[in-house]
Amino acid sequence: MSDTPEKPGTPDLQEPSLDEQIAVYQREFRDLDPQVEQIVSALGRLNRRMNVAYGRQVSDLGISNAEWEVLKTLVLAGAPYRLGPGELAKRLGLTPAAMTHRIDRMAGEGLVTRDRDESNRVRVIVELTDEGRTKWLAAMRMASDFEEELLQDLSGDERGVLGEMLIRLLRRVEHAQPDAGGRLTDLD
Amino acid sequence: MSDTPEKPGTPDLQEPSLDEQIAVYQREFRDLDPQVEQIVSALGRLNRRMNVAYGRQVSDLGISNAEWEVLKTLVLAGAPYRLGPGELAKRLGLTPAAMTHRIDRMAGEGLVTRDRDESNRVRVIVELTDEGRTKWLAAMRMASDFEEELLQDLSGDERGVLGEMLIRLLRRVEHAQPDAGGRLTDLD
DNA sequence: TCTGAAGACTTCAAAGCTAAAGTTAGGGTC
DNA sequence: GACCCTAACTTTAGCTTTGAAGTCTTCAGA
Missing domain, CATH: 1.10.10.10 (Winged helix-like DNA-binding domain superfamily/Winged helix DNA-binding domain)
Structure with a gap:
């Protein structure tokens, strides 16, 4: 580890807790559905963290x-x-x-x-x-080691349910990019 | 809409279908767990698409x-x-x-x-x-309109389940960035 | 009070990306 | 066969981000 030149790399993210974030948004924006916000924010954070993690891993391979x-x-x-x-x-x-x-x-x-x-x-x-x-x-x-570790808290059944729900969401966005006006189209 | 100068913006992504992708990976990498791969790939794709969509929406606001x-x-x-x-x-x-x-x-x-x-x-x-x-x-x-539309296929119960599972995954990555060796730590 | 050190930006040079213009090969049309 | 148009990159100029060096406070100690 001492021969690794300690690449500066991506800095750690430091975001407020998700619950806190949702509470603030609800205060600032009454129409917000906290359940929707929870899902969307968790998706975003999860991906940012995972990308940081992937980046660190592959940088070991040069x-x-x-x-x-x-x-x-x-x-x-x-x-x-x-x-x-x-x-x-x-x-x-x-x-x-x-x-x-x-x-x-x-x-x-x-x-x-x-x-x-x-x-x-x-x-x-x-x-x-x-x-x-x-x-x-x-x-x-x-x-794949990292991903297995990430998912270790989910049972096989849960993984199935999660995968299926994500696929459903994906279908919605993949076949329906928003047009210039920003609305989803072609959804049925 | 004709006064909008038609910003070139982010190009549409064109990826092979998720099923196809997983099939190829399984052929090329025997140790792959298709269920894990499905979840992780769907998460990544979902986020990329959503970011493209957000970008287009906010660009309307300048x-x-x-x-x-x-x-x-x-x-x-x-x-x-x-x-x-x-x-x-x-x-x-x-x-x-x-x-x-x-x-x-x-x-x-x-x-x-x-x-x-x-x-x-x-x-x-x-x-x-x-x-x-x-x-x-x-x-x-x-x-929030976009997000509501994205989630419209999920019932309230399903949304709860999805949110809860995502939070669990998030806890795993947030409190445990991989160290230089790339492994998760501090997980218990 | 002076000095040194740490902290919080800012500046600078270089890398990587986008948009738009430039090249070059292929394919029609007359 | 000559001409033009299109397709598939490549090149160029300008931004945005990064990493490293520089500047300006503040604070602790002599």
């Missing part, structure tokens, strides 16, 4: 959270683990420009290769290297 | 998601809605440097004021303006 996202996306594409920059950008929610730079970096680190598609020279093919796949696997092991 | 976060944090501090840059940074998970710049911008836009604390001139006090509070309220209304 990669950033951003790079890990790319590795995951390439593995999800299935063997031979290839995607174009444009497709990667869409799946990661980045602009193509950002993707270009990220691929530059990762190619320089040997995590992926970048080549022109010889059958259509407008296209570029980003492919996971063996080293990239190895890093993905190591990160995946750490992540 | 503020960014980042600015909205600051407004929320100041309101959470309670009247008279004051916090120092350092405290804000800790609660938002930013570096003090980033906080300085963000406050600059928001002060320029009239959302907050920034003054030296006369009783201790090392300190700075950031205070919500009336305009900032108004924007917060408007954003809050949009957000």
Whole structure:
């Protein structure tokens, strides 16, 4: 542990307790449904904390959270683990420009290769290297241990119920991004 | 709507279906617990989508998601809605440097004021303006409508169960950030 | 009172992202 | 075959954030 150069990394979050937060919001905004607020706030906090945790874990492997996202996306594409920059950008929610730079970096680190598609020279093919796949696997092991530990208070039944409810929520947002006016549409 | 200059904004995410994703991961990584993966992936996706949605909503008010976060944090501090840059940074998970710049911008836009604390001139006090509070309220209304719509498939009982389970997960991560080795600690 | 040290920002340089403009290959249309 | 249009990146300029160094108070001790 003494040889780890103690990377500054993401700072710990310091938020007020969730109950406190909801109490203040109710005082400041009468229409608030505390049950809804509890769910939504807990979702947000949970994710922020988890992302901090993931970031710390993968940094031990010498990669950033951003790079890990790319590795995951390439593995999800299935063997031979290839995607174009444009497709990667869409799946990661980045602009193509950002993707270009990220691929530059990762190619320089040997995590992926970048080549022109010889059958259509407008296209570029980003492919996971063996080293990239190895890093993905190591990160995946750490992540799944962490996730199992996170969920250890929930029984198998509870996990099923939780998963099912989250999927229902997800269906609602995935098939219905708000339009410019900010309302959900296409929901039925 | 034609006068809105059609801000480019965040691109829509395009991820493979969750079932597909889990199937691929199971093929590539045998130790994976699909139930755990389902919960964790759904949590992540849900949050990404929600953040995109929030961002689009508040941009109609002329503020960014980042600015909205600051407004929320100041309101959470309670009247008279004051916090120092350092405290804000800790609660938002930013570096003090980033906080300085963000406050600059928001002060320029009239959302907050920034003054030296006369009783201790090392300190700075950031205070919500009336305009900032108004924007917060408007954003809050949009957000709570959106959240209610998001949860409309869940009954009151289900909401209670979901909230309770999320809180349990949150307790696990909040009181136990992984240490440098990446393991959860202090869990009992 | 002077000095040193700690604390709370702010400033600066560099990294990473977005938006918009620029390149280059492919595919139609006449 | 020449021309134009579109698609798929890449490049450029400007922001936002980070990490590290710098500035300005305040406070404790000599």
